[in-house]
Amino acid sequence: MIPIEQYRTTAENQWCPGCPNFGIQTALKRALGSLNLAPHQVCLVSGIGQAAKTPHYIAAHVFNGLHGRAIPAAIGIQIANPDLKTIVTSGDGCIFGEGGNHLLHAFRRNPDITVIVHDNQIYALTKGQGSPTTRRGEKTRMQFDGVAIDPSQMLATAIVHDCTFVARGYAGDLEGLTELLKRAIEHRGFSLIDVIQPCITWGNHPVAWYKERATPIPTDHDPTHRDRAIALALEAPDSFPIGVLYEKPAREVFGETYRQKVGDGPIFKLPPLAPSIIQSRLKAMQIHPAPRVGA
């Protein structure tokens, strides 16, 4: 149990005062603390957006890359250094919008990373355009007559891809979210957790609206039941059942075969390749003239 003060950084926070992102930040610190993950054992990865600033506010290794590209970056890091707990923490626009293809293919790979989506249903940093999770009909600072297309359903998509940990959290529920994050981080393999995070600046609804709709998943829900999990997932964006929607025992994670071959641990610690391997490949390309017999 590491006290959360140890995750403090010197970066000046740039969020709006009172933003529920602070709740996610605290819950994540608490989850890391109670999992005894020291800052240097963790790598936080993000893209660009308000949510994507999170890694600057929690002491850990940081890879704050390009908008939409947090997931491939996290996969690269996890392969290069499997000893790190690699956690993506970025926005709904970043992960479901610009980065949608990477999420889709991450389901297939099952890398041992956790993806936390700060789902405020808006592009906040760019000042209030609709995001892939904005409800149809909601007015934004780009969709003035209301968003005219349906929201993405990436939790249901995760489930049909048999992603082994799919959950929804609520930024205002510190206790519950901390627990969910702990489970997601502990889960071996890919874990996706969509955290409903009301935006108090650009959002169309007061926090209370979200709070009302962020109700716990009934305790009798069987998280191995695909159809029910999908049905729960698809309740969004009208309501947000909170908890683990879908969970399956861990299966082979991405990169395992490689590690079995070359050795476990960070790649930079591997011994250099035996020069004989290269030399043998070069040699195989060498052709020695045979005595000529003549035509």
Place this chain on the structure above:
Amino acid sequence: MIPIEQYRTTAENQWCPGCPNFGIQTALKRALGSLNLAPHQVCLVSGIGQAAKTPHYIAAHVFNGLHGRAIPAAIGIQIANPDLKTIVTSGDGCIFGEGGNHLLHAFRRNPDITVIVHDNQIYALTKGQGSPTTRRGEKTRMQFDGVAIDPSQMLATAIVHDCTFVARGYAGDLEGLTELLKRAIEHRGFSLIDVIQPCITWGNHPVAWYKERATPIPTDHDPTHRDRAIALALEAPDSFPIGVLYEKPAREVFGETYRQKVGDGPIFKLPPLAPSIIQSRLKAMQIHPAPRVGA
């Protein structure tokens, strides 16, 4: 009923002799013919790959763009000219791999286009790498020890996004495929049809293997039943239930609101904007000095 000879083009076909792509090509010509869609009423759109050459072999307007980008191109065309029947015909790598994000967001928009995926479970044109639909474990010319990750499940993903026409066809079943294509093309809104198309050059299985597994969906299947449709979709890549998996009545298609406002038909036929509109906006920016009263 237009005879299929009218869809002949002068382009030299570049497919391998005997490739099931020919079956898709014939079925599509037949479907167009029996829908009485003359060549100039149709726009075929593709990316890059073997399948993506299809538009060159069927008389129609052609937009053969970039690898992975057929869907946004088709959407642009459909908006610019809603009178055209816009049909994407491209490969599994193109649409599910490089272009995955566009498919994902096309579900949300529900544009009135048809997407035909030539699903040969391989990157054929680049000589045999695994595609997003290659079965786990299959050996390819890139995955020498077998593909180590799970296949994409884009039909199930379409269904959770409530895509209103989701079907699977088989390239070897000319009759059936023609019918499916007709239904897909006639469907108002986004229609997705994944056509199992054995690759006789790079594929890991003989055509017979596919044929065996490409069995019709039981006639009692209710295509409005989401869970059953998902279950059918997820049978792939072990077996390929053929037919309409999911179908819902048409709902608002992409661009409808715009057309209601500016007028129907191709945008290039719209009258030019009244200059007064621009002038009034300019005028609103003009500020006339008021008589000064002094401080």
Place this chain on the structure above:
Amino acid sequence: MKDRSIFIVGSAGEGIQTVGDVVARALLRSGVSVFTSKEYESRIRGGNSSYRIRASGPNAPRHDADVILALNSTAAAHYQDTASSNCLVLGELSPGGEGIRVPFQALAKEQFSSLLYANSIAAGCLGAVLGISQELLADTLCERFSRLTEEVLRLNVDALALGYKHVLPSLDASSTIVLDSSSSAHSFISVHDAIALAAVAAGCRFMAAYPMSPATGIMTTFAKDPELGVFVEQAEDEIAAINMSLAASAAGARAMTATSGGGFALMTEGISLAGMTETPLVVVVAQRPGPATGLPTRTAQEDLNFAIHGGHGEFPRAVLAPSDPKDAIDAIYRAFDWAERFQTPVLVLSDQFLADSHFSVMDISIPQTPVPSGLADPSESGAYQRYALTEDGISPRLALGQSEHLVRIDSDEHTEEGHITEDLEFVRPAMVEKRLEKMRRLKREIPPPDDYRTDDAETVLISWGSSRGAVVEAVDRLRGMGQRVGSLHFTTVWPLPQLSLPAEVKYWTIEGNATGQFARLLQAEGDIQLVGKIERYDGMPIDAASILAELAGDHSEVDA
């Protein structure tokens, strides 16, 4: 007195924009020309930001302030270094700071029981200092807040009066500012406003784009105003944006897209596609400092080379970099015209400074008719071939679905008909030459750079894009000091026109990057000896003072 620089400083979300808008408009309504610009951090609330008004001066930025109105004391402290000598500071002063202290928040709370009125108090104070009549101020405020209830409006007018009255007694002759004014009407317009309106007037009907500062405003203008008749779609990413726009153009809808450097990077494959398919497409690249995410809300001129060379393979393109709203209208018309006629992508470079600045301009106008259509008459085509080889490289263009003629658009090297080809002997070289011939012809249409007071100039400042205002101001000031200085300004930055520059002149380049991209371009394209390069890369726009300092050999302003 002339040329006053007024900074309204505060934190994001606090209301500098409101105060600034009311005051700037009131100034305009009192006949004073104003130029406003903004600088702010990449966040939604907090931090330090400023709204800058330059009154009765040129349309160019100043980095020092004659008046600072601070909405909070942190901002007052943050901006205190920008104060010119004799600067009047008012508002929430920094601890120990000098000036006229007006506790906006306390006053608002006291008098109106709500912090919401602090901004109107501030606007009143500033208006008084600037000698704007209280009536005019109140009027402008009511106009700007027309959506508010009458009751709330009245309270705001009271707050404004309170501010006005509060500050009056502290003003003496030296602190009151009298500004030049005239009775001519000005348009108060930004370059992005001008780009959006000109695009619509030029015939633009389609824009798919992905939000990215500082380009987003163009799409927002279209989305907010459906009467403009532009189909706008927020794409899932920049790749979708350019492919949708390009294909819509191929199907006959005049199209554009807009983005910033990082989004443009993702679009470069599409730029190349426009080149290969010979599809007209206008792409606005609103620059900000890079690399990568860089400084999202700041300004730069760093993407010149990338705009010129972004995209694989070789194909014709033009790159235009307007400097002000009038120039932007011209550039956008030219961009759509070239795109239509040469059937190729045309890029328009702007930047955050241009996006967020409002210019006072007289006699601005936008042509009443769209750019002529580049579409051919289908009845004239016999057997139609989209890529028919012609002498000038330009094939009659039909849109997809325009007529019964089948149009085949292909990203591969293609035959005249638009089918994939492997003919290396005739077709490939012919198609390469066709595309390059278009570039040759385009090059003949490149206008010469803008000449300003170069006749007898011994020193010529060479600039491109957004820095024109600052450069012209620098020239004027140097002329005022008796120096023979002129400037050459480029709005078309690619291809460059044939230049024949007198050799005996001292040339300086001035640009918003650290590697002298335009300087290098000039050297590659022509014979020019530069005596120096002035480069600014701190995220702020180039201003006349820093040019003067650099020319005087004092590098402190620029390198700092």
Place this chain on the structure above:
Amino acid sequence: MKDRSIFIVGSAGEGIQTVGDVVARALLRSGVSVFTSKEYESRIRGGNSSYRIRASGPNAPRHDADVILALNSTAAAHYQDTASSNCLVLGELSPGGEGIRVPFQALAKEQFSSLLYANSIAAGCLGAVLGISQELLADTLCERFSRLTEEVLRLNVDALALGYKHVLPSLDASSTIVLDSSSSAHSFISVHDAIALAAVAAGCRFMAAYPMSPATGIMTTFAKDPELGVFVEQAEDEIAAINMSLAASAAGARAMTATSGGGFALMTEGISLAGMTETPLVVVVAQRPGPATGLPTRTAQEDLNFAIHGGHGEFPRAVLAPSDPKDAIDAIYRAFDWAERFQTPVLVLSDQFLADSHFSVMDISIPQTPVPSGLADPSESGAYQRYALTEDGISPRLALGQSEHLVRIDSDEHTEEGHITEDLEFVRPAMVEKRLEKMRRLKREIPPPDDYRTDDAETVLISWGSSRGAVVEAVDRLRGMGQRVGSLHFTTVWPLPQLSLPAEVKYWTIEGNATGQFARLLQAEGDIQLVGKIERYDGMPIDAASILAELAGDHSEVDA
């Protein structure tokens, strides 16, 4: 006799590769040096393609053939224009074509009841013509087909013998070819083989890439040979590929990726990210003719400008363009070394010609030790700052997770610690200058171009990348004709070294594009007067004959 050009022509999937490989290897085993190249269409079966063997000549392409072996008559007709005078054509002749007719397919069917043996018959024929012993041929064939059953192998050897015997009687003194040979061992290696092996030797451990011709082979080499220890992942797109590779590098795994122009377009945002985050990354860009999809299986040098300028914002980078396997090994070592030391992206330009050509080279070697690690010793860092400002611009680099020191990598403009900054006064300019200082230092390490016979040269041919072999051959041939010609060849194409070129010499540039990209680069960077530019853009590699023709004022070879 020396220098024979042999084309094995047929359609895709028909086996020219098998026939070519067997014959080329048998030649090598008989002591003859060979250079092979391939040209083929973008399809899997059918069309026309050739496997070209140049025996006992230089490692450079020839566009004419002294022997054409045709596997089918369409191909025979397609390639008949490539025949040199005295060319021997054999195999399935075109209707009315002259030569030695060998009905491979009919013979195979007749004698072996299977078309599968046609290729071995063809190999036998060609071997006989080239004077290779039948035994050696059979041996080579067995080696190459070691996976086949003994029975099938025996039948193939019989087929080869049949071909050999079949053609012997038709050969007279003039049609048999005697080739120079030596007893030294040659390595038979392609530039992409060399790139892959050198990368592994240099320490590369990670590659994510997306298949794209002509770059795919590099990834395939890693994937096929897990003992090389490279983690290989076929990404979902090029954007994922570069972001995975870059982040893996940031976490301490030496990484590279490879693609072609269109994929590189999608990677340019990531290139900029590598520049901003100061992450080592090697990116191979294997060029093909563009724009857009262009000619996927052909060659070009069209992406020079794009490689130099691709990516928004300003940051250090180097671009290397090797010309042959040895050069490639050097270039890859240099690329990884620079990437590690300057913590920035380094690009390596190759092309289809290099990817598909095998060179005979003697004494090729790859260093036994990897490029030194650029990672700092964590025990030396006090309070660690990833972007610490230092005199040389290079901050001690720790990998993510290397130690207890927290490493913060940020795409925004950042503080020394790696946090987002809005400090425009000090931090931003300092970070810009830090990055540019690295470029300045990198520039000091740029080696001069390769000088070949320039001492007394009146004419100097300037080339870069894959055209070196052809240029050297051209120089030698011109020297043979008594002309004083030399060449300057650039493997490092960005940044360019400081050049001081004698003014009285006549300079020509030679490159595989239509706009003279390198010529323009030279002009931007230095003072050089070119007398002419030789540009080839038909999708085929530059060869000596076309250079000679251009120099002689005969443009037919190049412009055709």
